[in-house]
Amino acid sequence: QKEVEQDPGPLSVPEGAIVSLNCTYSNSAFQYFMWYRQYSRKGPELLMYTYSSGNKEDGRFTAQVDKSSKYISLFIRDSQPSDSATYLCAMRNSGGYQKVTFGIGTKLQVIP
């Protein structure tokens, strides 16, 4: 079993829909949780960053962490065609030398 599980999709939604992307993990020591967005043939870029549990909102994007369930989510409101990309969850333990573990990525397509 992988440390981080993520449905690869693809997920296809109409423009304006609310999108929910999720990851589960098995390592209870993970403290830092990140979402990266990767456009086709580009490098991943950081979208959201959360330390420990709770919610974080940035414009149309909301990240949630539920450590009791070992489950993290990214919500995209009013989705746009420009949101079409692969979304990777990532997480790591606390401590400066800890490696980052990535989910496989979910490919999202927002149809105009």
Next chain:
Amino acid sequence: NAGVTQTPKFQVLKTGQSMTLQCAQDMNHEYMSWYRQDPGMGLRLIHYSVGAGITDQGEVPNGYNVSRSTTEDFPLRLLSAAPSQTSVYFCASRSISQGQGDGANVLTFGAGSRLTVL
């Protein structure tokens, strides 16, 4: 501020050839790493470094060598390329600090190097 710069962007090699993928960052990050990304496999860590002169293996280190002589540079060497090393390679770096502030400790990626081994 260029961030993380990778060269070359594209490379085609024949089996058995050697080459070096270059990575440079100008953010004074202590931590640098190399990932490969393959369809259905996601990002897998090859090697990483926490400072000049310090390197360690990741999840898939076989067939790759690294060294870290300066804070800025972290080259990845393929000594004898194999078709199984056909992939997209990403270099990523981050600060090693104990802070929890936004943006702290998160990886910044380069644009990638697409390698084909025939």
